[in-house]
Amino acid sequence: MSGFPDPLEVETPDEMEGWKEMYPPHYIFSEERAEWERRQFWYLDKIHAPDPMYPFDLIFHEAWQIALAQLNTRVFCIPPAQGVAQRILGCYFYICAVEPPSEETIQKKAELFQKRAFYVFENYEKENLYEKWEKRFRELGEEVKKIEVPDLPTFEPDERVFPEPRGYFTSYDLMEAYSKLIDSIYKAWQYHFQYLNLSYLAYLSFADVVRKLFPAISESTIGKMVAGADVVMFRPQEELAKLARLAISLGDRVKDILRSDRSPEEKIEELSKFPEGREWLRDFEDAKDPWFYVSCGSGWFHYEGSWINTLTVPFEYLKDYIETIEAGGSVERDIDEIHKKREEIVKEYRNLIKNEDDRNAFDQAYDYVRRIYSYAENHLFWVEHWFHTIVFEKMREFGRLFVRYGMLNNTDDVFLFNRFEIPMIIEDLVTSWALGENVPPRAEYWKGIAEKRKKILEAARNWNPPPALGTVPEEVAEPFTVMLWGITQEKVTEWIKGVTYRPEDVTEIKGFAASSGVIEGKARVIRFLDEITQVQEGEILVCPNTNPSWAPVFMKIKAAVTDIGGLTSHAAIVCREYGLPSVTGTGVATQVIKTGDIIRVDGDSGTVTIVKRSEG
Amino acid sequence: MKYVRWFDEIGKDDISSVGGKAANLGEMVNAGFPVPPGFAITIDAFEEFLESAKKRGKKAHIARIISKVDPKDTRELEKVSILVRDIVESTPVPEHIEEEIVRAYEKFCNHVGYENIPVAVRSSATAEDVPDASFAGQQDTYLWIRGKDSVVRHVVKCWSSLYTPRAIAYRATKGFDHYEVSIAVVVQKMVNSRSSGVMFTLNPANGDVSQIVIESSWGLGEAIVSGEVTPDRFAVDKVMEEIVERTVSPKTRWCVFREDGGVVYQDVPEEMQQKPSLDDHEVKELARIGKKIEEHYSIPMDIEWAIDRDFEFPESIFILQCRPETVWSKRKKEPVIKAKSGFDLIMSRATTTIKLKKS
Numbered sequence: 001m002s003g004f005p006d007p008l009e010v011e012t013p014d015e016m017e018g019w020k021e022m023y024p025p026h027y028i029f030s031e032e033r034a035e036w037e038r039r040q041f042w043y044l045d046k047i048h049a050p051d052p053m054y055p056f057d058l059i060f061h062e063a064w065q066i067a068l069a070q071l072n073t074r075v076f077c078i079p080p081a082q083g084v085a086q087r088i089l090g091c092y093f094y095i096c097a098v099e100p101p102s103e104e105t106i107q108k109k110a111e112l113f114q115k116r117a118f119y120v121f122e123n124y125e126k127e128n129l130y131e132k133w134e135k136r137f138r139e140l141g142e143e144v145k146k147i148e149v150p151d152l153p154t155f156e157p158d159e160r161v162f163p164e165p166r167g168y169f170t171s172y173d174l175m176e177a178y179s180k181l182i183d184s185i186y187k188a189w190q191y192h193f194q195y196l197n198l199s200y201l202a203y204l205s206f207a208d209v210v211r212k213l214f215p216a217i218s219e220s221t222i223g224k225m226v227a228g229a230d231v232v233m234f235r236p237q238e239e240l241a242k243l244a245r246l247a248i249s250l251g252d253r254v255k256d257i258l259r260s261d262r263s264p265e266e267k268i269e270e271l272s273k274f275p276e277g278r279e280w281l282r283d284f285e286d287a288k289d290p291w292f293y294v295s296c297g298s299g300w301f302h303y304e305g306s307w308i309n310t311l312t313v314p315f316e317y318l319k320d321y322i323e324t325i326e327a328g329g330s331v332e333r334d335i336d337e338i339h340k341k342r343e344e345i346v347k348e349y350r351n352l353i354k355n356e357d358d359r360n361a362f363d364q365a366y367d368y369v370r371r372i373y374s375y376a377e378n379h380l381f382w383v384e385h386w387f388h389t390i391v392f393e394k395m396r397e398f399g400r401l402f403v404r405y406g407m408l409n410n411t412d413d414v415f416l417f418n419r420f421e422i423p424m425i426i427e428d429l430v431t432s433w434a435l436g437e438n439v440p441p442r443a444e445y446w447k448g449i450a451e452k453r454k455k456i457l458e459a460a461r462n463w464n465p466p467p468a469l470g471t472v473p474e475e476v477a478e479p480f481t482v483m484l485w486g487i488t489q490e491k492v493t494e495w496i497k498g499v500t501y502r503p504e505d506v507t508e509i510k511g512f513a514a515s516s517g518v519i520e521g522k523a524r525v526i527r528f529l530d531e532i533t534q535v536q537e538g539e540i541l542v543c544p545n546t547n548p549s550w551a552p553v554f555m556k557i558k559a560a561v562t563d564i565g566g567l568t569s570h571a572a573i574v575c576r577e578y579g580l581p582s583v584t585g586t587g588v589a590t591q592v593i594k595t596g597d598i599i600r601v602d603g604d605s606g607t608v609t610i611v612k613r614s615e616g
Numbered sequence: 617m618k619y620v621r622w623f624d625e626i627g628k629d630d631i632s633s634v635g636g637k638a639a640n641l642g643e644m645v646n647a648g649f650p651v652p653p654g655f656a657i658t659i660d661a662f663e664e665f666l667e668s669a670k671k672r673g674k675k676a677h678i679a680r681i682i683s684k685v686d687p688k689d690t691r692e693l694e695k696v697s698i699l700v701r702d703i704v705e706s707t708p709v710p711e712h713i714e715e716e717i718v719r720a721y722e723k724f725c726n727h728v729g730y731e732n733i734p735v736a737v738r739s740s741a742t743a744e745d746v747p748d749a750s751f752a753g754q755q756d757t758y759l760w761i762r763g764k765d766s767v768v769r770h771v772v773k774c775w776s777s778l779y780t781p782r783a784i785a786y787r788a789t790k791g792f793d794h795y796e797v798s799i800a801v802v803v804q805k806m807v808n809s810r811s812s813g814v815m816f817t818l819n820p821a822n823g824d825v826s827q828i829v830i831e832s833s834w835g836l837g838e839a840i841v842s843g844e845v846t847p848d849r850f851a852v853d854k855v856m857e858e859i860v861e862r863t864v865s866p867k868t869r870w871c872v873f874r875e876d877g878g879v880v881y882q883d884v885p886e887e888m889q890q891k892p893s894l895d896d897h898e899v900k901e902l903a904r905i906g907k908k909i910e911e912h913y914s915i916p917m918d919i920e921w922a923i924d925r926d927f928e929f930p931e932s933i934f935i936l937q938c939r940p941e942t943v944w945s946k947r948k949k950e951p952v953i954k955a956k957s958g959f960d961l962i963m964s965r966a967t968t969t970i971k972l973k974k975s
Contacts (some may be wrong), residue, residue: 205964513860
């Protein structure tokens with residue numbers, strides 16, 4: 001046996017009783033599928049879900065489970081790859097790469113793969129496939145923004161009766177609005193994978209070639225050869241840099257307001273009082289959509305917030321940026337310089353290849369990955385950040401409606417119900433509205449569930465779920481599993497060790513050597529972006545993972561350590577760009593390290609050592 | 617100056633006159649690499665020494681004695697070697713040659729600015745340092761030699777080292793003519809080595825040409841060469857110029873100079889054993905020099921280096937010698953990937969699975 005628990009035997013604490021009802025039944029391990037489930041290898045997906053899962057937030061996962069797999073198995077037909085299956089155990093999210101299909105299916109898929117995948121590789125640039133994708137995707141997001149969540153009128157207005165009665169009314173509108181929102185989420189996530197599986201494949205294929213030619217090359221160097229500089233991911237940060245420059249050029253009054261300690265709302269109010277301030281606000285408003293639709297976290301959870309609804313974050317960065325510029329520093333990334341540097345690196349490695357056939361193979365593989373890889377970098381902003389922000393905002397409109405009619409106590413309680421349950425609340429509400437005056441809905445029932453689930457999630461936060469379940473597989477073929485979650489022999493071995501570890505006993509942890517250099521310093525453990533203002537100059541950032549909205553903090557820190565993410569993760573890319581040491585994908589850094597500990601980050605070997613524990 | 621040539625006066629085309637080692641040191645000096653200063657005593661000096669008026673024909677005489685030896689008969693080899701070396705070492709050095717060597721040494725002392733400067737006296741054979749007939753280590757090297765008399769005495773010892781049992785056997789087996797071979801000598805400022813070691817401009821473990829691998833230990837390089845210690849190991853990515861691997865080993869022994877000349881093995885003080893023998897700046901600077909040396913010679917190289925404790929970084933770094941890397945340079949004629957289109961490459965990736973061992 002592998003050393004991992006049987007998924008059906010894991011016991012959850014009594015306080016978590018009721019967690020199973022929070023999620024769709026097909027997410028729960030059950031006797032019905034036990035034989036298959038025990039045979040698979042399930043691991044805690046800390047990349048996408050480091051915390052207990054809110055029932056509504058599961059929707060994006062429900063959507064990707066279908067969309068990712070469908071691309072592998074039914075559309076581009078990556079021969080031995082099947083999908084990535086999901087389960088919830090004790091509110092925690094587990095995934096598994098499904099074992100390869102039969103030999104016969106692999107053969108059939110290979111034919112289709114050749115025909116279809118290569119069509120995309122060959123035509124990605126020629127046919128402007130990315131541009132077409134972005135256009136369609138943004139149209140979808142705009143449609144979601146336009147969905148109206150109507151209030152329930154005491155009487156339908158005259159316009160709905162004259163000149164011709166409309167026939168369907170607000171009760172239907174509300175149900176339709178919700179359905180449209182849900183449909184759009186599923187559609188967006190189908191788009192999400194349109195070219196992603198193939199761009200990962202191109203990356204892995206290039207990495208294979210490079211590793212054969214340079215057996216000892218580091219993954220982070222491969223990442224550097226492939227990474228684009230002008231990717232959308234950096235845009236929010238760049239917009240802030242522009243706004244900071246503009247503020248300085250508009251004179252002291254604008255600059256001083258932005259540098260002051262007032263709240264964002266007060267700053268906006270002040271700025272609107274004079275022409276230069278209003279000029280700045282115009283540019284600010286222009287930049288907001290789409291560039292402030294960036295999550296303060298990963299984009300996966302409603303509670304992370306986005307810049308657009310957490311203005312303290314961008315305003316705090318603006319203040320830092322203005323101060324940096326005033327002190328003679330630079331806040332812009334020199335894209336030409338980054339491009340030039342990347343080209344030089346590739347050229348130098350290429351020059352080291354003495355055999356002509358090998359050099360051709362290198363060129364060919366590089367050509368493929370350069371053609372399509374930007375998709376992997378760009379889709380992230382549009383889907384996980386921009387689109388998810390729109391969705392969460394729209395859901396809050398439903399939440400506010402429920403609060404208005406006493407169905408729930410708080411707007412965000414709406415996220416305590418899974419996507420199949422919300423229609424019941426809507427139906428209960430519109431039924432009571434339609435039935436007429438003084439007809440009560442079951443408001444106390446819904447509020448009761450919300451309260452109970454809050455307690456369950458709280459209990460789940462204090463529970464330590466096993467890192468993996470089931471049986472270690474013999475082989476993994478699914479490109480995402482390899483690329484995104486970095487499943488390798490070493491990882492599995494680390495996890496097996498991890499089953500029994502106690503955080504306080506650990507003095508050294510291992511991860512990816514994501515950005516080189518060695519540095520020692522004080523750790524600052526940050527779990528959510530709203531804590532980011534606690535980070536002090538010269539500290540070492542320790543966090544679950546980072547994303548574009550964290551970018552400005554990299555100017556302050558001297559190294560970064562993450563729980564999750566490989567060599568192409570956001571933290572890895574940004575650290576390499578800023579020349580900061582970084583170790584990513586440690587799995588446990590935020591559990592093992594405490595703020596104030598003195599740690600040594602060795603970005604060359606991928607080791608983090610706890611040199612001295614902080615007092616108390 | 618007929619018998620002495622300073623490093624900056626010689627280059628790779630002077631092997632026939634100053635031997636391989638000296639020619640190569642000259643080549644490196646002229647290419648701008650940090651080689652400890654010094655001079656070569658030419659083959660002419662040796663030739664004239666053995667053919668000097670009083671002892672005319674001595675070299676031919678020696679060749680005759682040696683040519684009769686069976687290279688497989690170690691006892692006989694030993695005997696002949698002692699006999700011949702004795703003949704050489706008892707031969708007085710012609711005055712004008714001795715004078716020129718002494719003058720060069722004194723000039724050297726004046727130039728560096730201290731008296732009786734310690735030098736290394738090494739033989740520089742004409743067939744040495746050739747990739748396919750590596751003579752390296754076949755002739756003697758004398759370290760930490762001070763004073764003019766001692767220098768001259770060790771120059772003669774180097775000359776006689778042309779006739780060590782190993783050298784005799786080697787020539788016999790390879791079919792080199794004992795009469796034709798000759799020897800030059802290198803006199804070079806001794807590096808006061810805090811750390812030293814070797815550097816390969818490829819990864820010797822896997823032939824990866826994108827890496828430079830440095831092995832380093834405390835004290836003189838002899839400790840590594842003789843296998844007395846497991847050295848620290850650093851790998852540097854040539855393109856990124858970043859340290860990608862750092863393995864610090866416990867270094868329990870080191871080789872240091874004795875004040876009265878020569879070297880001695882000692883235990884490394886305990887507090888130093890676990891410490892890396894190079895810091896990051898030194899590793900990167902060495903790698904940078906290694907990369908340049910490789911560029912200069914256009915082939916992967918095997919380089920000996922040392923860090924001098926009497927100088928400040930980066931002046932503390934010295935290159936002692938270099939030679940072409942032989943193991944991987946011979947292989948690797950075959951393509952690693954072979955002719956494959958981007959299509960083939962993606963296809964092979966798409967059909968590959970990652971095997972995991974069951975634990």
